[in-house]
Amino acid sequence: MRVDRCDFSGYKVYPSRGKVYVRGDSKTFRFLNHKSESLFLQRKNPRKIAWTQVYRRMHKKGITEEVAKKRSRKNVKVQRGIVGADLASILAKRTAKPEVRAAARAAAITKAKTEKRDKETAKVANRGQSNAPKVSKQAMKGGKGGR
Amino acid sequence: MIGLKGLLNVIDNTGALKVECINVLKVKTRLKSTGTATVGDEIVCVVNKARPIPANEVIKNPSSSSNIQKIRKGDVRRAVVVRVKKTVQRVDGSVVRFDDNAAVLLNNKGEMLGTRIVGPVAAELRKSKGGAAGAGGRWGKILMLAPKVV
Numbered sequence: 001m002r003v004d005r006c007d008f009s010g011y012k013v014y015p016s017r018g019k020v021y022v023r024g025d026s027k028t029f030r031f032l033n034h035k036s037e038s039l040f041l042q043r044k045n046p047r048k049i050a051w052t053q054v055y056r057r058m059h060k061k062g063i064t065e066e067v068a069k070k071r072s073r074k075n076v077k078v079q080r081g082i083v084g085a086d087l088a089s090i091l092a093k094r095t096a097k098p099e100v101r102a103a104a105r106a107a108a109i110t111k112a113k114t115e116k117r118d119k120e121t122a123k124v125a126n127r128g129q130s131n132a133p134k135v136s137k138q139a140m141k142g143g144k145g146g147r
Numbered sequence: 148m149i150g151l152k153g154l155l156n157v158i159d160n161t162g163a164l165k166v167e168c169i170n171v172l173k174v175k176t177r178l179k180s181t182g183t184a185t186v187g188d189e190i191v192c193v194v195n196k197a198r199p200i201p202a203n204e205v206i207k208n209p210s211s212s213s214n215i216q217k218i219r220k221g222d223v224r225r226a227v228v229v230r231v232k233k234t235v236q237r238v239d240g241s242v243v244r245f246d247d248n249a250a251v252l253l254n255n256k257g258e259m260l261g262t263r264i265v266g267p268v269a270a271e272l273r274k275s276k277g278g279a280a281g282a283g284g285r286w287g288k289i290l291m292l293a294p295k296v297v
Contacts, residue, residue: 016240022230024246026267026295 008036008046010053148233149184155192155250158229158268159261162200163218163252166192166226184228186235186271187286189257192250194222218252224260226250227286229268229293243269243297251289259288267295 004013007029019037021029031037039049046052056062081087149155153168168184170191175182184190197220218224230249234242245267252260272286290296 019234019242019244020297022243022245022267022297024266026297028297 004030006030006032006036008032008040008052010046148181148231149188149190149228149248150182153184153248154195155226155228155248157226157252158249158264158266159251159259160263160265161218161252161261162198163194163196163222163224164198165194165196166224166250166252167195168192169223172225185231185233186228186269187275188228189253190226190228190250192224192226194218194220194224196220197222218260225253225255225257227253227272227289229272229289230266231269235269235271245269245297257285259292262292264289264292264294266293267297268293270296272296 001015003015004018005011006013006018009032011032013030013032018030018032019034021031021037021040023029029040031040039046046054047058049055079087079091081090149168150171151168155166155168157163157166168190171182171184172189172191173180173182173184197218200217200219228248228250230245230247232245232248234244236242249266249268251264254260268289272290273284275285284290
């Protein structure tokens with residue numbers, strides 16, 4: 001079923017309703033009723049007649065409800081895991097008490113410190129073992145010092 | 148609704164511009180017949196206004212200048228109505244109405260006199276069957292030549 005629009009008022013024209021008017025320049029117009037047809041033939045401008053769809057669209061009539069509906073939408077926060085940390089581990093971290101966290105931090109610091117100290121001592125020991133006879137760079141090149 | 152003394156525009160290139168109906172070719176005493184012509188009906192008409200024939204053409208070859216016989220004011224011809232101002236109800240429920248009454252001139256055999264048609268014609272012309280044109284109904288040629296069928 002084809003539903004057309006009235007060329008003057010902009011209302012829907014269902015089958016068996018309205019009238020088709022063919023002008024001399026072979027342009028066709030469809031009118032819903034005689035009121036629209038009459039006004040069109042009087043050369044009235046539908047933009048200046050308050051009840052037509054064109055006028056209502058121009059003056060933004062009857063579209064306030066849609067705007068209000070659009071504004072009521074809000075962002076909804078959803079908790080979910082990300083790469084490298086699933087939801088359970090994140091929640092555990094967040095719910096942990098401050099004392100526990102402080103203790104964990106202290107432990108981590110002491111551990112890091114001891115590790116660093118160990119490394120340094122190992123380095124010193126290594127240097128001591130591989131103590132080759134000292135040769136200056138100049139001597140290696142065949143300079144004065146070698147003679 | 149074209150009756151006696153009804154005025155119509157001529158939309159072919161015969162040279163006639165305005166014709167007046169002097170007879171509707173219908174049996175008017177029949178029960179359902181209206182006696183007035185609408186789209187697709189044949190009428191007899193007299194030419195009220197015609198495009199002037201250039202003077203030099205008449206002097207040079209008065210008998211046979213071209214294939215189209217020139218139409219003068221006062222000539223009586225047959226014609227077929229192709230547009231009417233009165234609303235026409237269609238089978239699908241729609242109602243169509245044109246801006247003016249218009250006709251196309253015919254010879255006595257029912258063939259078009261002109262070779263060209265300007266402006267739209269009504270689709271009701273398809274309904275009449277038979278005639279000289281054959282395949283496209285009686286007014287197949289008119290429908291073919293018309294720039295728009297509404």
